[in-house]
Amino acid sequence: MTAVTQELTSAPSAALSQLVVGYLPTERNALAAQRRNLAQALSAGSPRPVQSIDLRMAGSPYRAFAILSSAEPWLEVLDRTLQEASDFQSDAQRGLWWGSEVDGEVVASPLAWVMPGSGSLKATFYEDLAALDPVVVRVREEAELAFWQHTGEQVSFLDLADEEDPRSTHPRYQRPATVTASVAMARLLGRYGIQPQLLAGHSVGELTACHLAGCFDLSELIRLTTAPFLGETLAVGAMCALIGDEAVILQVIQEAGGSVMVSNRNSLRQLVISGPAAEIQAIIPKAKAAGLKAIALKVATAYHSPFLEEPHRRYREALASTRFQKARMPVVSGLTTDILPWSEVNFSQTRALLDCAFIGPVNHVGQVRRLQELGMGALVDLGPTEKLSKLARDILDIQTITALGANPTKGSGRQGFLECLAQLHTLGYSITVPE
Known part of the structure; x- marks a missing residue:
């Protein structure tokens, strides 16, 4: 299954168009068939400036979905997709994502x-x-x-x-x-x-x-x-993100003493500390000396x-x-x-x-x-x-x-x-x- 997004500027009005197209499954002939179906649907026209098309081929799970505001540019986009998608690799630069080929409809997890x-x-x-x-x-x-x-x-x-x-x-x-x-x-x-x-x-x-x-x-x-x-x-205080090995971060905080405390465990390698501004400033060079990355946060007080x-x-x-x-x-x-x-x-x-x-x-x-x-x-x-x-x-x-x-x-x-x-x-x- 693939999805494509494009955002184009049409002169002279510079009005932005938009497109999301999805396909199931990842087969070139299915993509080509959906391109033909999409072209036929677009040729019928629509009174709405933005239209949604959900096409299904009889007896199959193939599906095309589009959000668009004009016809011909998008058919060109789909043609390029068919030409460039031979490797079936997701590529954000091309606005292209491939999902897994499955039998029947995709059942999304929560x-x-x-x-x-x-x-x-x-x-x-x-x-x-x-x-x-x-x-x-x-x-x-x-x-x-x-x-x-x-x-x-x-x-x-x-x-x-x-x-x-x-x-x-x-x-x-x-x-x-x-x-x-x-x-x-x-x-x-x-x-x-x-x-x-x-x-x-x-x-x-x-x-x-x-x-x-x-x-x-x-x-x-x-x-x-x-x-x-x-x-x-506002209460006086500051915050700093410490990035690196969590055990080292906790050791630096413990050795520094004072009122500094952990206020956020953001990821496996990032803890945020809160405390008096002077103590936060004092701990930054100690953290860097221990091999950690220290980033003073642009906040007005010591949250959490x-x-x-x-x-x-x-x-x-x-x-x-x-x-x-x-x-x-x-x-x-x-x-x-x-x-x-x-x-x-x-x-x-x-x-x-x-x-x-x-x-x-x-x-x-x-x-x-x-x-x-x-x-x-x-x-x-x-x-x-x-x-x-x-x-x-x-x-x-x-x-x-x-x-x-x-x-x-x-x-x-x-x-x-x-x-x-x-x-x-x-x-x-x-x-x-x-x-």
């Missing part, structure tokens, strides 16, 4: 969505994805309205990916902007028929996961992310540590007044690495775990492994960058589980999203096109 924490913003993110569907703009505007209602400030989340803007690292703005980006991507995937069976979030992304599971609405998500940091001052005493108090108050609904699907905790408990009538346990997770360490390694134990077949990183999908590849057996970024850090966000759809299609997840 799909997991993971949502990032603070600091995952990218310039042009909203502009790139808004070209695919207006739902992206609607989500952002709804979230900005909620932010104004809860804080009294009018802010455009479009501005917060600018590193020169001092608000870009302040958690009062960065956290709601980050969760909004993930919600926008989730709604966009939903418009194309992609829905998860499992959810998890890194740090504040766990609140995003709860929202997507139906536990509370978007306005409440924005309130929970902003409430802890509505005070006038007891230094957040006052923000933690405000967060607890916000949680206490939150009206929860029972989750529609499992949400895996980054604190316990188990599924958050949901009751029909009492949400005290869930509140307590979300409360503790605010200052407790994130065990992202255990969280992702738990998703794997629950049967996850593919993971999609719903962040403006692809940090979590890269971490997942370090944690998981990538021979059996595919980790995808729905919006790659480099290149066009539109193209990256379409590539994600194409790869999901090769894995057996059905794609539909918005009306």
